[in-house]
Amino acid sequence: MDFNPTDDQRMLADTLRRFVAERYPLEARTRLSGAAPGYSTQAWRQLAELGALGALFDPELGGYGGGPDDIAAVFEALGSGAVAGPFLASLLSGSCLASVGGEQAEALLQAIIAGDAVIAFAHQEPGSRYELGRVETTAAAGAGGWRLSGAKAVVSYGDAADQFIVSARTSGAPDDEQGVSLFLVPAGAPGLSIRGYVGVDGARSAEVLLDQVEVGADRLLGVAGGAFEVIEKATGAGVVALCADGVGALDVVKDMTAEYLRTRKQFGQPIGSFQALQHRMATVLIEIEQARSALTNAVAAFGGPRVSRERALSAAKYTLGRVAALVAEEAVQLHGGIGMTWELPLSHYVKRLIMLDHLLGDVDHHLERYIALGRAA
C-alpha cells in the first residue's frame, strides 16, 4: 500500500504552492474579485504553463495526468493558497468534453489546458438544488439547430467564460435522468444574459438566463438525451477537486489556529496551555485526518464500478462538508474576536470552507445519496 503522491504529483503541487505564495497572494485575489473576470488572467496563464490545468486531463487528450490523484494534488495545492480562478469550472467542462470526445470537444479541451479558453459549466438551476438529474431548461430542435430557454443558477465563473456548456432537457419529465443533453453556447449568443457577482468565498459566479438562444446542430455535445452519465462523471471529478481543495485549506487553518494558540496570551499564559482549548484542537486534528482519508477513499474508488465510486464520492463530500464546518467554526472560536475580522487571512479560508458545502451537494444531499446508492447495490 502506498498513500503517497507520485514524485511528479508532489513536484507539481510544490511548484503551484510556491507560485501562489510568491506571485498570487490572497490580497490580490480579494482585490480582483470585485469585478469580472475576478482573478488575475496573468496568474491564470502562468498557472496553466506550470501545468495546473494539464494535470487535470488525460495524456490522450493533451493533458499530462487526468487521474483522481492528479486532480487531488492540484486542488489541494490551490486550496492551501485559497486561490481564485475558474479551475473547478475548467475541470467540470473539461471532463464533459473528455467524456463526449470528438474533434470539436478535443480542440476545446486543448484550449482549456493551454489557458486560452474559459468554459463554464452551466448546469445547476434555481430549483434544482443539488439534484443532478433535475433540468428544466429546455432545448427544442428546430431547422438546423436547437433553441434553448431556461435559467442557470450560481454558475461558477459564468462572467469570465468565453463559452458555456449548458445542460438542457430534450425529452422527459423535469427530474428524469434520461432526456438531458449538453450544448455548447458562446457567451455572446443573442438571448443569453449573464449577471455576475462575487461569492462569499471570494470566487465569482453568475446567473445565466437563456431566452430562445439558438445554436447550430453541431453544438450538441454527445448523444441527445444521454448527458446524465457525463454530468455525473464530471461532478464526481469536481467532488474530488472540492474535497482536495478543502483538505488543503483545512491544513492551513489548523496551522494558523495552532500558531495563534501558541502565541496569544491571556491570564498570563499562552491560551494554548488551557486544556479546554487543547482538546478542541486535538479534535480538529483528528477530524482533518478523517477528511483526508475520505478523500483517499474517493480517489481509490474513482476508477471502479459506478455504485462503489459514487458512494465513496458522496462519503467524501459528506465528510468534507461536516469537517470543514466544524474546523472553520472552531478556528474562529479559538481565535476569538480577531478570527471574526476581514483583515485576518484566516477568515477568508473559513468562508471558503463553509461555502464548500454549498457546491456540488451539501452533507444532507450526499448522506442521502450514499444511503440510496447503498440500497440499490
Next chain:
Amino acid sequence: MDLTFSAEDEALRQEVRKFLAETLPPDLAQRVRLGKHLSKGETEAWQAALSARGWLAPHWPKEHGGQGWSVTQRYIWDYEKSLAHAPPTVAFGLNMLAPVLIKFGTEAQKAYWLPRMLNGDDWWCQGYSEPGAGSDLAAVKTTAVRDGDEYVINGQKTWTSLGQHANMIFCLVRTANTGKRQEGISFVLVDMDQPGVEVRPIITLDGDHEVNEVFFTDARAPVANLIGEENQGWTYAKYLLTYERTSMAMVGASVAALGLLKDVARTETKGGRPLAEDPFFAARIARAEIELENLKTTTLRVVAAAAAGGAPGAESSMLKVKGTEVHQEIRSLTRRALGPYALPYQPESLAPGSNAEPVGPDYAPGVTPAYLNSRKLTIYGGSNEVQRNIITKAILKL
C-alpha cells in the same frame, strides 16, 4: 407548578402586540426580518417611538422614567418585539450602563444621564475589551490619571460595537497598579466628541462595519464622570456583565430566526418538494426547535429565581452558553436551507435604504452574513469558554 403567565402578564402581552401592530412600520419589520442593515436615523426614530410610549426602558424603575416591569414582563416585551421583527434597541446605554448607574451612580449622575438616554440625546458604546484584554478582562491597560478635576485617558479599546455612531463611551480604565489587577480598575464615562478620541472601523468577515477600535490620546473626562468609587470599577463591570448575559439567552431573537428558517425551508425545494417536508431537514429543524423550547423554560426558570432575589448570578452564564449556541444552529440551518444561493455575496442588498434586486430569493442576501455574524455570539460578552469556567467555579464548585 404553573407554566402559564398571569392574567396581568397576558394583558401586557396583548397591549404590547397592539402597540407593535400600530407603531412598527411593516417595511421596517420586513427589513429587520431579512437581516438588512438600518441607518442610525432609523434606529433613533424607532427608539423615539418607544420612548414616546414610555417603553424604551420599561425595565427601569418608574422614578427614572421606566415602567418598573418585572423580569417576566420584560421577558414578554423582549420576546414580542423580536417576534414582530422590531429593530433592536441599542443596549449599551439602556440595558448595560443604566442598571449600573441606577445601582452605583450618584443622584446627580442619574438625574443627568438617564433622561438623556430616554430622549435619545446620547448614543452609548462600551469600552471594555482591549487588544490584550479579551476573555481576560482584568488585564485592561488603558490608563486614567487624575489631573485636577479631570482624568487624562490614554490607551485603546477594541470590538466597540456601533462605536461609529456613539458620542459617549463607558470605559474600564486602570487607575492603580498596586495589589490585585482587579483592584486598580475604575468605571468612567468619556465624551467621544473630543480630539483625543479616535474611532477606526474593524470590518468583520461578513464585510460589515459593526465594530471599531477606539484610541485615547490624552482624552479627558471630568472626575464627576467616575461611577462609584475609584479602583472599584471591577465590581460594577461584573454587575453589568451579569445583566448583559441574561439578555444573551436571545430567546426572542432565536424564535424570530426560527420563523425565518421555517419560511425558507417551506419555500426552497428539494426533489421538487418543499425542503421543510424532507425528513432529513425536518429533523434538523425539529432538533433546533426542541432546544429552543427547552431554553425558553430554562430562561423563565432563571428569570423567576432572579425575580425573588435581584439580578441572576452564575445561572446567567448557562443562558448565555445555550442561548448563543441555539441561535448559531438556527442561523447555520438557514444557510444550509438556502442551498446554492447561500453563495452570492450581496452587501449592497443589505445597505440601509437599498432596493437592489437580490440574486436568488428575496431572503437570500441576509442569510449567510447572519450566519457568519452569529459566530461572534460565542466569543463576545465573555466567551462561552469563560462562561463554562464561571459555571464550573461558581455553581459546581470544582
